[in-house]
Amino acid sequence: MYARKTSLVAAGAASLALLAACGGGSSAGGSGSEASDDIAVSATDTTCDVDATELDAGTHQFTVTNTGSSTTEFYLYAEGDRIMGEVENIAPGVARTLLVELPAGEYQAACKPGMVGDGIRNALTVTGESQQLSDDEQLQTAVEDYTRYVGSQTTALREQTQAFVDAVNAGDVATAQGLYQVARTYFERIEPVAESFGDLDPRIDARENDVEEGGTWTGFHVLERDLWQTGDLSASGPVADQLMTDVDDLVTRVQTLELQPLDLANGALGLLDEIASSKITGEEERYSRTDLWDFQANLDGSQTAIASLRPVIAEADPDLAAALDSAFAATQADLAQFASGDGFLLYTELTTEQLQGLSDSINALAAQVSQVPAVVAG
Template identity: 60%
Template sequence: MPKTRLLVLGAVPALALAVTGCGGGKTGDQAGTGASGNGKIAVTATDTECKLERTEAASGPVTFTISNKGAKVTEFYVYATGDRIVGEVENIAPGLTRELIIELPPGTYETACKPGMVGNGIRGAFKATGESRPLTEDAKLAQAIGDYHRYVQSQTSALIDKTTEFVNAVKAGDVEKAKALYPIARTYWERIEPVAESFGDLDPAIDAREADLEAGQEWTGFHKLEKDLWVTKDISKSGPTADKLLADVKTIVEKAATAQLSPLELANGAKELLDEVATGKITGEEDAFSHTDLWDFAANLEGSRAAIAALRPVIADKDAALAKTLDEKFAAAQAELDKYRSGDGWKLHNELTEPQLKALADAINALAEPISKVAPLVATR
């Protein structure tokens, strides 16, 4: 958090995540039109306005190009009914332009810019019209969704199991056991974590950091318990927080089982998971009390790899050179991270030097660049 956040699966209109890099294997109008014939929709974000050059598009793949003309870091969101997040781009610094490619079924939506990355944002109505052929009409893309669905199911099952063990240790007052289980439970969360943003307040309830809290917001979830374990060192009153964490995780898993993926979600989610590392976690801001950030790094990298692996047959068909580059960059990023293994886990973040952290960030960014080309490739018929 306030981070970038893959997704999880079943029978709702397709959700979609953000592509946070520009550029792509298929460039120009192809990257922005997809099957629907939409051109790219320019969004001008300032500290007081969120202007879209048009507020209607043909249903199907839609590309928003967001330029931050303000003085504050901003975010851009597309919401469906009930504030369900359909797509997002976070951490858009002043002067930067980022792209978001999503698949929109026919219907009404809201767009929002969030200067300062807080609050409900500057909102406006948006509509997707007409009928479009879903990308999953392509048999290989449909297969990719099925393959990834099975991966997510394995992760959500383990997430409940390990979170239960962690919660039980907290409630039993076993500080050392809870400390050992904390980064392990979070591993399964981090592999699929961006799905949580699609479900309203569940993600901040589970994963909000103390620095992210807004005025009056109750602090719950993993990081509250992290502080209890490592800083206050008193978990005698942490039982209710632990119980709420487990209940919220179970709710996420239930919702995930009935969500339906678009192939663009796999592509965009793979990029987002890497951005989480390179733009936030690399600083140690995520697990600020336990310094177990490298467990999160490894989980984000694995989650990204799983999404790209599901899409790889499609990538290889459309751009064999890109598929080869992705294989090489994943291997390089993993090799860089593997330097910091410690037993069955990882070294603590505060045990790494600045040059070591920079080398990790460089390896992740080198992988993120070719991954940014996957969504435009997938959106092109």
């Protein structure tokens, strides 16, 4: 998608190679600055205790310890769920750190056990110096924020794909089934980025009918078929290994990714279009029926891209910013009706009426998001 859209707004391209200098891949801004503190976050399956409610402006370190039984994530959100920093893929028993620079403002620290939903949230007030950014600086910050998000997602994608591939190679159907949607979540959140590398997206994510006659079908969905339809992994090894190679390739290529502000806006709409065209119809996960996991991942990715741009939108068109906030919240709530355990109901468990409700919801949201590119383009 990014490859196909021409970007006219040149303000603030950023690449991960530059941001990587900040260290950690999942840490925000504040290059070179050291954190003066280390705030403990204790995450379980039902709680999220943050050892601070007020902070001074500046760079802070959070250490998130997962004592629950589900893999969790930790996010620091500014207004409109703009992500200031996040740590993905915190396995049970593991502690991970986040280094993030926070200007004065109201924030929310959230743990997301099971990686779905709004998360368990804690208010966090930061006092002191506030930022006054020019329009170009705001756009540049948006691109940097979102590029950092892409980096952390692809890092988690590689880790989770490796675990999934290992399970396939071990012939462990149950474990591989459990890991399949976890790995895919990280892919689906940033799918437009993968699409920008023309050949990679089809290699990783093609459905059987996407492949030309005589072509070779590879990627996640081949293994999905093997896991859910045939239950036979005897010939799956080479496919799994190729998937790992392709995901590694994606992670490498993302290092030099240069995004434009308009890419964020178009990508956000593209993710919703993905939901509207292939998730709501049940085409994507035709064997596992886990389409609603993809729905959530696409929605998260879209919301993150829009939230990165939120200060720009709020300044240019406050009504649109408010409408986007409520439309994303409404669709999240509509989807949450079908949450089940750590995930969702299967596609086949929803009635036609319920699917139509989700379709209406996503179309209403997309109508708002479709207004954003013109705002960003000024």
